[in-house]
Amino acid sequence: MPADQSPKIVIVDESPIRAAILEEGLREAGYVDVQHIREMHNLLARVYALDPDVIVIDLENPSRDVLEQMFQVSRAVRRPVAMFVDQSDAESARASVEAGVSSYIVDGLKKERIKPILDLCISRFNAFSKLQDELERTKSALEERKIIDRAKGIVMKLKGLNEEEAYVLLRSTAMREKKKIGEIAQSIITAAELLK
Amino acid sequence: MIDQPLRVGFIPLVDAAALIVAVDKGFTKAEGLNVELVREVSWSNVRDKLNIGLFEAAHLLAPVAIASSLGLGHVKVPIVASFNLGINGNAITVSPALHAALMSELDGDPTDPMATAQALRRVVVARARAGADPLTFGMTFPFSTHNYQLRFWMAAGGVDPDEDVRLVVLPPPYMVESLANGHVDAFCVGAPWNSVAVDLGVGHILHFVSDILLRAAEKVLAMRQSWAEKNPDTVAALTRAHVSAAAFIEAPENRNEIAAILAKPHHIGVSPEVLLRTLDGRLKIAPDGTMRESGRYLLVGREGAGRPDPVQAAWLYAQMVRWGQAAISPEALKIAQGVFRPDLYDAALGIIGSAPTDVPDAVGAFAGPPFDPSNIAAHLAAFEIVHMKS
Numbered sequence: 001m002p003a004d005q006s007p008k009i010v011i012v013d014e015s016p017i018r019a020a021i022l023e024e025g026l027r028e029a030g031y032v033d034v035q036h037i038r039e040m041h042n043l044l045a046r047v048y049a050l051d052p053d054v055i056v057i058d059l060e061n062p063s064r065d066v067l068e069q070m071f072q073v074s075r076a077v078r079r080p081v082a083m084f085v086d087q088s089d090a091e092s093a094r095a096s097v098e099a100g101v102s103s104y105i106v107d108g109l110k111k112e113r114i115k116p117i118l119d120l121c122i123s124r125f126n127a128f129s130k131l132q133d134e135l136e137r138t139k140s141a142l143e144e145r146k147i148i149d150r151a152k153g154i155v156m157k158l159k160g161l162n163e164e165e166a167y168v169l170l171r172s173t174a175m176r177e178k179k180k181i182g183e184i185a186q187s188i189i190t191a192a193e194l195l196k
Numbered sequence: 197m198i199d200q201p202l203r204v205g206f207i208p209l210v211d212a213a214a215l216i217v218a219v220d221k222g223f224t225k226a227e228g229l230n231v232e233l234v235r236e237v238s239w240s241n242v243r244d245k246l247n248i249g250l251f252e253a254a255h256l257l258a259p260v261a262i263a264s265s266l267g268l269g270h271v272k273v274p275i276v277a278s279f280n281l282g283i284n285g286n287a288i289t290v291s292p293a294l295h296a297a298l299m300s301e302l303d304g305d306p307t308d309p310m311a312t313a314q315a316l317r318r319v320v321v322a323r324a325r326a327g328a329d330p331l332t333f334g335m336t337f338p339f340s341t342h343n344y345q346l347r348f349w350m351a352a353g354g355v356d357p358d359e360d361v362r363l364v365v366l367p368p369p370y371m372v373e374s375l376a377n378g379h380v381d382a383f384c385v386g387a388p389w390n391s392v393a394v395d396l397g398v399g400h401i402l403h404f405v406s407d408i409l410l411r412a413a414e415k416v417l418a419m420r421q422s423w424a425e426k427n428p429d430t431v432a433a434l435t436r437a438h439v440s441a442a443a444f445i446e447a448p449e450n451r452n453e454i455a456a457i458l459a460k461p462h463h464i465g466v467s468p469e470v471l472l473r474t475l476d477g478r479l480k481i482a483p484d485g486t487m488r489e490s491g492r493y494l495l496v497g498r499e500g501a502g503r504p505d506p507v508q509a510a511w512l513y514a515q516m517v518r519w520g521q522a523a524i525s526p527e528a529l530k531i532a533q534g535v536f537r538p539d540l541y542d543a544a545l546g547i548i549g550s551a552p553t554d555v556p557d558a559v560g561a562f563a564g565p566p567f568d569p570s571n572i573a574a575h576l577a578a579f580e581i582v583h584m585k586s
Contacts, residue, residue, distance in 0.1 A: 040370075041379070042379065044364065059237075059238075059241050060237060061237070061238070062237040062238050062367035062369060062370065063238075063367060063370075064237075064238040064240045064241065065238045065239055065240055065336065065337055065365055065367055066364075066365045066366065066367070067240075068239075068240055068269070068337065068338055068365065069338055069364070069365045071269040071270070071338065072269070072338050072521070090248065093244075093248055093271075094248050094249075094250075097244055097245060097248055097250060098250070102240070102244070
């Protein structure tokens, strides 16, 4: 690979969304040659067919062990590959593992050329986790809203209150019992179902 | 030391039993330890998280601990093992088609590994003549007992593992599916995966590893040497908890309870009945229900299995040399043997001045001369198929 050419990067990831986020980031940074492998079956053959300079894989993927075979110098391996770990930079290795991503490079590729790729992978993986957390939080917030609405309806019916009064009752009960309003709402629903 | 939580990584396999039981039955707590088990999906993850300090200790393939200490294939991080989590426990499973081919070529007892390895050679030769693809064997990691056990077995029958067949790494959970859809013809893996293949009717257990080696160190309780040196009391407490757990596992009256603990979804997550077979060493070896029993299928603690034996480490290093993964040197041999630390085990139990058990051949391989750790070059010279680094 000539020095000025963009290295060929292969992303091994079963999550299409995360792979897309990573691919987009790499392209924006000027890495034009990016491919994605989603199918883990016969992984080594797929990797060899693409013949990448850099391989990026997520740590949730059991097939990471398959890639380790490429470290071996044997007939089956075309180009020996090493894991990208900068021994002088433990922080970077830790950041990578904590972000949930690992990179493998073809032997001989210069460290300076790889470091920015790895840094980008780490930040995109972290961005994806954050996105996922937010999604989870939004989901549970929505769930809680639904539960509170149902509990409000029950209280309104049983105690002849209007919506606002019902909500105030739920909230003050939660404060008194040092519980979340969602928990109080859930116990009202459970109780109502029991007493049906 | 009590308050500091210890994160310990493991892969869902039966030979993580001592670790899982140590935590689940409170043996670690009784030692004043707060252990958090972390289930992992790959040996690479376990190795890396142990290396960089996200884990304090781990259930680790014995050869990975040695490779890490030698800096083979990856960053050099010295690892020590104060407890041996299992001796044996693997099996070689073959597809029904390969099983039929081997049986028709077999001249001898099907449990005799020399007879099956020679049958394999005849099958391999016939396939090459017919222009068929070479057979493919699955194993779990380049630095794995499974890799070395497969190689040792087939090479004894005249099959060159690097020339005559293909050896590929497969994550254990994918083994059975790969055998079923013909992507591999055979595999060597630990429990419960061999039994799962037999139950699904897609595999025959050809050999227990104990047919090939009487005593093979399989997984160790691994920790960074630097961490172990800084935390001797924690190491001792963790080791004692494992000794207690292993003794609990080996008591036959506890087997059902152990199987139930291991079967939990966050532990191994397969049916207790399958796990019981491994613990009892009574395995269904063919889809027709044929059973085979062995007192040596998996040793967790009994026959001194828990005490790390440097001779085992030397044997594993010799396999790395035999197959070109490591260069031969007295220094490397010393480092490899230094991974297995019977002294830490003895210190934890308060055993003073115990002489290492002097067994003439601690490995007990079915082929070749008795293993001599003091002269690996001469030992390897006795084998016909060897691919040492030039």
